[in-house]
Amino acid sequence: MIRRIFEAPSAPEQSRGLAREVVGFLGNHLSDTNILHDLDIMLTEACANVARHAYGGGEGRLEVRLALVPGESVDLEIVDWGRGFDGPVRFVNPEPEAEGGRGLFIISRLSDAVAVRSEGRENIVAIHKKIGKTSWKS
Amino acid sequence: MEKLTISHGKSALYFKYDGEVTLDVTPELKRRLEAELAGNEVAAVVLDLSGVGFMDSSGIGFLVSINTRMRSIGKACYLCRLSPKVRKTLGLVQLLSYFQVVENEEDVAALLS
Numbered sequence: 001m002i003r004r005i006f007e008a009p010s011a012p013e014q015s016r017g018l019a020r021e022v023v024g025f026l027g028n029h030l031s032d033t034n035i036l037h038d039l040d041i042m043l044t045e046a047c048a049n050v051a052r053h054a055y056g057g058g059e060g061r062l063e064v065r066l067a068l069v070p071g072e073s074v075d076l077e078i079v080d081w082g083r084g085f086d087g088p089v090r091f092v093n094p095e096p097e098a099e100g101g102r103g104l105f106i107i108s109r110l111s112d113a114v115a116v117r118s119e120g121r122e123n124i125v126a127i128h129k130k131i132g133k134t135s136w137k138s
Numbered sequence: 139m140e141k142l143t144i145s146h147g148k149s150a151l152y153f154k155y156d157g158e159v160t161l162d163v164t165p166e167l168k169r170r171l172e173a174e175l176a177g178n179e180v181a182a183v184v185l186d187l188s189g190v191g192f193m194d195s196s197g198i199g200f201l202v203s204i205n206t207r208m209r210s211i212g213k214a215c216y217l218c219r220l221s222p223k224v225r226k227t228l229g230l231v232q233l234l235s236y237f238q239v240v241e242n243e244e245d246v247a248a249l250l251s
Contacts, residue, residue, distance in 0.1 A: 096232075100199050
């Protein structure tokens with residue numbers, strides 16, 4: 001298993017940059033560009049949620065914890081130390097007219113498992129994606 | 139925004155952005171498009187998405203907001219030249235049939251004439 005931790009401030013530009021940095025690292029191990037795009041979207045959505053909601057409009061710490069098992073799977077934990085999740089988290093597709101609220105639904109569609117939890121002061125979105133052997137660089 | 143192209147046809151406003159449409163650019167894109175719409179009487183907006191290689195839910199929200207704005211005043215919003223990534227993302231959230239997507243290039247040309 002390979003583990004890495006990436007960190008950035010939670011502002012929109014930096015949070016997108018953080019997602020790109022993680023996907024860049026994953027590109028060293030994965031050859032399937034469609035899967036890399038899926039991972040990019042999931043990371044970007046989770047990091048953008050932190051940028052938008054975690055620190056009440058301000059900036060704070062944003063961390064991505066990556067664990068990959070070559071030939072098998074990628075696990076991502078997107079972590080913040082902000083105000084936490086308001087009430088039950090829903091992974092549903094909102095009405096077409098809604099301008100927001102699709103991030104977690106998109107993550108749930110592209111992953112094999114997604115969970116939201118708080119541990120101490122950490123708020124964590126945990127994503128698991130299985131990736132077949134043919135999608136990895138040899 | 140050097141990657142932004144805006145032009146005016148007889149009755150439609152053409153709006154094209156080349157790049158990623160994510161949270162760090164959508165507020166500015168919305169501001170620019172709103173400014174164009176405020177200063178011009180157009181029957182429709184045509185959003186060209188051929189140069190968008192990556193779009194997140196913030197980008198989806200941008201498209202929804204423009205669509206809602208135009209419909210609310212009896213005007214139209216068309217999406218055209220969807221890149222494969224944009225098509226996939228809109229498909230994921232089941233919005234491909236919600237938007238008016240112009241698939242035929244002749245129809246795009248007619249809108250912009």
